[in-house]
Amino acid sequence: MNGISLGKYLPLDSCFHRLDPRAKIGALLMVMIAIFLPAGFLGYFIIGASVLVATYLSKLRLNFLWKAMKPMLFMLIFLLIVNLLVIKEGTLLFQIGSFGIYSGSLVQTLYIVIRLTLMVIITTILTATTKPLDLTLGIEDLLKPLKKCKVPAEEIAMMISLALRFIPTLMEETQRIMKAQMSRGIDLEEGKLKEKIMSILSLIVPLFVSAFQRAADLADAMEARGYVPSQPRTRYKQLRMQKKDYLFLIICLGIIIANIILWRLS
Amino acid sequence: MSITFKKVSHIYQKDTPFAYKALDKIDIHLQQGRMTAIIGATGSGKSTFIQHLNALLLPSEGSINICDREIRSDEKPKNLKELRKQVGLVFQFPEYQLFEETILKDVCFGPKNFKVTQEEAETTAKQMLQIVGLNESYYAISPLDISGGQKRRVAIAGILAMNPDILVLDEPTAGLDPQGAKDMMKLFKELNTVHKKTVLLVTHDMDHVLEYCDDVVVIKDGHIEKHCDVSSFFQDCEALREMGICPPAVIQLKEQLQQKGFAIEKQALSLQDIVKAIVKEVKQ
Structure with missing residues (x-):
């Protein structure tokens, strides 16, 4: 039970740990959007590089991220098999019996692998650098505007x-x-x-x-x-956005924009 | 059927930054047929120690000899079921392990896991329920619908039904009312003397230790601090206090009487002994 690193908080001291949880959640959403834009491999390269930098800055070890990935491996292998059987696009690479393996299926699988890997890594970074309680405080604040349409x-x-x-x-x-x-x-x-x-x-x-x-x-x-x-409650811990939080969000916005440009150009 | 620990260490989460050594090179020999109390502060390694007795935890270093079986740190043991049948382990708050529809079925669960036939299991279950003091009217009730003390009796009956040679209990009287706790201790003493079972129990109640047990093992910071019989254990109050143990009420009374000038022998460990000593002195 102790080998699980998905969703585990690591009490380290890094600039990522000190960011506002709302900024981190916002950034997570933005990077997720960027990941799902069809911007090609160059787009993924930009995101991947930023994620690596983020990992370095948050002082997480690659070993820890690898452990978080492990439960996904089975799913990735399953996806690979399904894709190989179903997708018949691109050039025929080689033939096994009546089955042909096409380049399109490999490219598609690679896309999915990259997407899933990046998604798992960024969520792991979020949960590893944010205390669960701070995370819920952040979610609470982010959901506040929805209170007007009766979301509790x-x-x-x-x-x-x-x-x-x-x-x-x-x-x-x-x-x-x-x-x-x-x-x-x-x-x-x-x-x-x-x-x-x-x-x-x-x-x-x-x-x-x-x-x-x-x-x-x-x-x-x-x-x-x-x-x-339903009663309004006061709260001891107040979240305050600082310059570094806005800077962080702007960087993430930059990643989205870069990916949109790449998508439009291709 | 005796138990021998040879240089046993246990390290939790070995080879990680969270590694924690709970037992440190323990050497101990526990004799067959004795009723032994295991005492020690919280976090001293008592629970880790008793979980080695039926191989729920395996030693990180060293070896253990139980019931003619050797469990070593350097090989993975097989067929632990046999050992678990011989060493019945009752956890703290065992009432949380009840799950069957009726009390009788729940007590039958243990023996049936050890390939005993339905009829045999039921016969033993009924016997054991009798021993723990629950009569026929309880057989068909759900184990979730009775009081906490009764649940604990059912859980203990569930372990007894496996007919273990060694019975290990982790704080069996915690959270029970004084009368319930007393009945429980009497039950264990009876199992020890009448049914000839080796009993090991973790407890914090020194009165119980003095009244019911034969031997005492003190565990401190993962090693055996002391292992001796009860009467010599309670003779030296200073040593007890040094180990952070508050002497039982009877011993405290003796101490105060001694301070007032009564000449009571060191060996006097019960109220009767003390009364005899006083009567003797007053007569003189």
């Missing part, structure tokens, strides 16, 4: 932060129950399918029971401390 911004942010808060707790709980049931003789590796299903059931039921129990307790505790969902 604060409640959504509260829900996100509670969910994030309970991920490690539930992981711990799962481990604990797993160990307890292993002591009672369940075997998650060996055994017949029926036994395995039974084993999983013996984990899921107690986990659900305790999760609901926790949720009920938490709701009571929040009510006891006077939490009323």
